[in-house]
Amino acid sequence: MELLCPAGNLASLKTAINAGADAIYLGLKDDTNARSFAGLNFTPAKLAEAARYTHSQGRKIFLTLNTFPKPGEEGRWYRAVDLAAQAEVDALIVADISLLEYASNRYPHIPLHLSVQASATSAKALQFYKQAFNIERAVLPRVLSMKQVRDLAKEQVVDLEVFAFGSLCIMAEGRCHLSSWVTGQSPNTGGSCSPAKYVRWQECGNERHTRLNEVLIDKSSLDEQMGYPVVCKGRYCTKQEQQGSFLLESPTSLNTLSLLPELHQAGIASLKIEGRQRSPAYVEQVTRVWRQAIDTLLNNPQEFNVRRDWDQALAKVSEGQITTLGAYERAWQ
Amino acid sequence: MSSTLKYSLGPVQYCWEKPQVESFYQAVAASDIELVYLGEVVCSRRRQLKFNDYLDIAHQLKDAGKQVVLSTLTLVEARSELAELKKIVDNGEFMVEANDMAVVQLAHEQGLPFVAGPDINQYNLQTLQFLHRCGMQRFVMPVELSANWLKQVLQHKETLGFEAEVVGYGHLPLAHSARCFTARNMGLAKDQCDTVCSRHPSGLLLETQEGQSLLRLNGIQTQSAACTDLQDFREEMTDLGVDWYRISPLGPESLDYAMALIRGEHAPRPELACNGYWLGQPGMNNLSA
Structure with a gap:
């Protein structure tokens, strides 16, 4: 082994x-x-x-x-x-x-x-x-x-x-387009998932906003330990549940x-x-x-x-x- | 370069109840759509329709003069799924659409022609030519690729010997997982999911915490929240050598969209549209043609 x-x-x-x-x-x-x-x-x-x-x-x-x-x-x-x-x-x-x-x-x-x-x-x-x-x-x-x-x-x-x-990776690898959906680049086409140049962190009061190509994929407290921002590990809402949560996977x-x-x-x-x-x-x-x-x-x-x-x-x-x-x-x- | 663009209907991605599926395909049979893809492509736990039900619909569509292709599962995990896929490939009458390399192999072993669906990793001409030698008659461009990509690949279209299809309309399949997001969202385990995805016949919309519509959960599949709409690029598609414009159905109203395009009219725009991938941009973008 x-x-x-x-x-x-x-x-x-x-x-x-x-x-x-x-x-x-x-x-x-x-x-x-x-x-x-x-x-x-x-x-x-x-x-x-x-x-x-x-x-x-x-x-x-x-x-x-x-x-x-x-x-x-x-x-x-x-x-x-x-x-x-x-x-x-x-x-x-x-x-x-x-x-x-x-x-x-x-x-x-x-x-x-x-x-x-x-x-x-x-x-x-x-x-x-x-x-x-x-x-x-x-x-x-x-x-x-x-x-x-x-x-x-x-x-x-x-x-x-x-x-x-x-x-x-929670998606079948090699067939995941979530990164290119938001940034235009995916592992398959651009050589990386969530290319660093599209990632932006913003401090807003006591919150940190994580943006990928300006799309807000997460809001967290300033002291929260964060993973590398990817679309599948963001916090989102549904019509029923307006509180942002990890609806796909948490970091x-x-x-x-x-x-x-x-x-x-x-x-x-x-x-x-x-x-x-x-x-x-x-x-x-x-x-x-x-x-x-x-x-x-x-x-x-x-x-x-x-x-x-x-x-x-x-x-x-x-x-x-x-x-x-x-x-x-x-x-x- | 190519003759006129023709219109196809992609497989239903969602979990619809059987009567709804049957009435939908009755309407399809009565429409002018030439080519119809049919079958479960997302989850083998959806058993609203079984193989024989799909075959019955396939025959009805064939009798109505349609070309019918049996579409197959995108993510293959269990041995039981392979057995089901083999049954579909061995149907003896209809061509299949492979969305996983397992089906490419099954068709190739039998010497049967196949369509390489949008979830086959076909990112360059040499790969398409290899698949063509294995029996591929037509390929559907992976949804994240662009007009520029097609331009390079279809440079000598007339010599290639296979057709090209583009997903022109519908929510785009972006990813597939072992996890069922719909069941998880309803607090259910995947093994006891009770095909709860049938309660979301056009998926479950996810928004960012600023209210931006981003994704759509459809069982183990994650789709784009927006609906791609490439109707303004059909002339370009024809020039590039695209043979088929695929309409991925959201519901019966998608047939109105298809019929409008077939009649040469403008079809109604989706409420939330996107076309970024076609333009070589982030898929979620929507720019005017």
């Missing part, structure tokens, strides 16, 4: 490796990945350096190419695949059909992981990508219950990777520590930690806890219990400081 950790820069990558990550995923400094934020990600030279360092430590490195090539600009995405091949990355995380086609034709030796942005949630969808592009692994969208994950794993179409911890993070034995038993190949946009301190904290948890489990699966200090450590770095099992737990749905 692989522990796969995010890196937004070399410092995070080294921290993650030091804290016990088995593999690292990262993106280039452009819109070929869905965490295209200023000051984040890797230039081609840094990618090569990151790959050398990761391999010198006996770990693996995956390049995330999880956006969709734009008509007339496809070359940027193809070049990213070429760069990854030169850097000898261990896998490519890809969502777009044309890009999977390019990578599987040009570099059949590089393993392909189907990105969560491809939104494949069933055995049939996985079979499509397996037969067409020989994908080795798929990252599951955060829409399946634990039972559905188990059922899918039993089909053994490809290896499965699941989100274990981090910011919680919570996903934390599946308590599901670890079940995920292991289901044969999940990899546990993904979300957060390429987060600080090295976050990466360090989360990686360390998950390393300990996985090692504890593998040592003695029967006796596994979530330690309180693990949960406390994770809660500290969670969005809104509240964690949930999300869709894995039927009651959440």
Whole structure:
């Protein structure tokens, strides 16, 4: 069971490796990945350096190419695949059909992981990508219950990777247009959800107003701990209920520590930690806890219990400081 | 470039009771709409109509001279849903619209043609061409894309061998979740939802705390609060090579909208309209043509 950790820069990558990550995923400094934020990600030279360092430590490195090539600009995405091949990355995380086609034709030796942005949630969808592009692994969208994950794993179409911890997307990934509805840019088209340039905080008396492209998505008290503003975690009203409330989801993070034995038993190949946009301190904290948890489990699966200090450590770095099992737990749905 | 723009009716996105659905499609059968998409696309828990009920309606529409396409679920989670989708794909008579890659695979395995619906991730020409080689006969542009995107993709339309469709009217499907927002809003668990979404036959409107209409909850689907209306851009669509203008029904009155356009008249404007996506802007924007 692989522990796969995010890196937004070399410092995070080294921290993650030091804290016990088995593999690292990262993106280039452009819109070929869905965490295209200023000051984040890797230039081609840094990618090569990151790959050398990761391999010198006996770990693996995956390049995330999880956006969709734009008509007339496809070359940027193809070049990213070429760069990854030169850097000898261990896998490519890809969502777009044309890009999977390019990578599987040009570099059949590089393993392909189907990105969560491809939104494949069933055995049939996985079979499509397996037969067409020989994908080795798929990252599951955060829409399946634990039972559905188990059922899918039993089909053994490809290896499965699941989100274990981090910011919680509550919509089927890769098919969510909420960000572009308000800002014109979505993860698919613009490389990020709720691009920072559209976010504005306003202090009004003892309230903080959060605006996304001038749309008021939340009102909070000044001392309230806020997550990164996204449309699905705003406070809204209905005709019946004029008091603003979290009608889709509140700012919570996903934390599946308590599901670890079940995920292991289901044969999940990899546990993904979300957060390429987060600080090295976050990466360090989360990686360390998950390393300990996985090692504890593998040592003695029967006796596994979530330690309180693990949960406390994770809660500290969670969005809104509240964690949930999300869709894995039927009651959440 | 292309011949004239034709009009299609998208699948009903909402949970309507069976008599309402049946009378709606009787009116459709009597209309001049050429192409009709039919079927449950949002939630498999909605069982107001079953597969055979939809097939009956499909036959009535076919007898009335319509092209009929069976539309399918957008978010596939359970094995039971796959079995139901296989039954639809194997119907032996009508083409299907895939809204998830599972249905693309099911159709491809059987060597059957299909329509790639708006929720298939088709963001460039190479992807469309790949899907075409798998059997795709027509694609519906993802709702967040624009006229400029189409211009690039349809540059050599006549050589492509497949048709293009644009959602011209209706509340736009923006996202799908495992969570049922309507049930949650009514204080019900998803597994005991009693298809409470049927009480919101055009979705549940969400407003910001400043009273701006923003979203519309429709079970596990989140829609745009505003209704897209691209009637002023039909000439541009024709020039670009768009074959079909899709009307996503809000209710029986959507047929009046369709009929007005078919007659070459202006249709009544929605109260809250949007066209931003078509213009390459935030989808919620509404600009004059």
